[in-house]
């Protein structure tokens with residue numbers, strides 16, 4: 329037995345929950361399929377529904393299919409007429425070019441959902457009319473782009489044939505199992521994230537633009553970067569692109585050169601420091617370690633009559649140091665090779 333919750337009223341589709349006693353007094357309800365007169369049952373021990381004065385037999389499938397088609401059509405046309413968006417939400421491959429100009433890096437952020445207002449392109453609709461050898465439930469058509477068409481197929485029992493799906497026509501298949509699926513069509517939104525909605529022959533396009541500026545933290549692309557300062561000191565840094573760049577911008581006047589593409593010089597089988605040394609050699613950059621500085625010395629001590637080298641010591645600053653202090657030390661001077669051997 330069909331539970332009728334949709335009927336026609338003043339030539340528009342209406343849900344039983346939206347019917348008022350006023351409406352019942354002033355107008356008539358008609359069956360969506362047969363156009364036979366119906367009554368709105370509103371109060372009593374049963375749930376509100378429409379019923380026939382005389383018994384008419386339809387399968388529940390036929391009824392749901394018809395109701396969904398009508399609700400979709402009216403909702404869509406209403407959006408077009410009143411300039412309200414009817415969204416198509418679809419996945420795109422998102423590529424961020426926020427820092428491309430400075431770094432030559434596209435930040436890869438994977439799949440994103442884009443919303444597109446269908447009414448911007450598709451301003452016309454056809455119901456149950458032929459297209460090539462097919463007869464889609466609904467066709468969305470465009471005055472601006474006459475070659476564009478989207479088929480809307482309401483699936484209650486029969487899925488679209490593979491011939492139709494392989495036809496290269498864009499098809500959106502909406503599965504309708506019950507009344508609430510029909511009501512869902514009034515949301516003016518078709519999304520690939522909805523379980524009952526399938527998209528066919530839509531391309532997964534990639535879109536490049538500054539996506540990350542909309543986020544609080546900016547580009548989360550993780551990168552190894554080399555920075556050479558004007559005073560000869562350098563830095564290997566590894567962090568989110570956004571943060572590295574912020575530091576670089578704030579320190580720009582001291583920087584001679586930045587390499588954002590270290591990864592391609594790095595050999596996975598080598599340690600970080602081996603890779604760094606190799607990179608510096610490749611760039612012809614003097615390695616800065618205190619051991620290589622002319623001011624470096626060692627604090628010494630006699631232990632058991634033997635002199636033992638202890639900590640690294642800077643003769644210029646007169647303090648104990650760590651080898652990597654040289655990286656940021658303004659007094660770093662390489663040893664004169666001759667004096668070392670004399």
Ligand SMILES: [Zn+2]
Nearest residue numbers: 424435540547
């Ligand atoms: Zn980004």
